[in-house]
Amino acid sequence: MSLVQLTLVAPASLEETLAEHLLAHPEWGGAFTLLRAAGRGSREHALTPQEQVRGRVARTQFQVVLEADAAGRLLDELKHAFPKRDVAWWLIPVLDFGRLG
Secondary structure, eight states, rough: OOOOEEEEEEGGGGHHHHHHHTTTTTGGGGEEEEEEEEOOHHHHHHHHHHHHHHTTTTEEEEOOOOOOHHHHHHHHHHHHHHHTTOOOOEEEEEOOOOOOO
């Protein structure tokens, strides 16, 4: 079994929609970590005046650990459901995963 961590970084406005989408598909593991973040991309557009002053925008980061083949299927589904340039993603290998108890 080859595990990966899929990280999604999206506008804060998509937090609930993406969370609901992930929860609706338990076949992809059903578990995720959600973090509130701030970021700045190279092509930010439609920044509010406050974001322009701060130099960064509110983001939501999802982390999902799942099997590599399931990650590919999940990405295909997300690309279809959320065809947005302002949702970034990346995959990293997970060497091991478990629970302390």
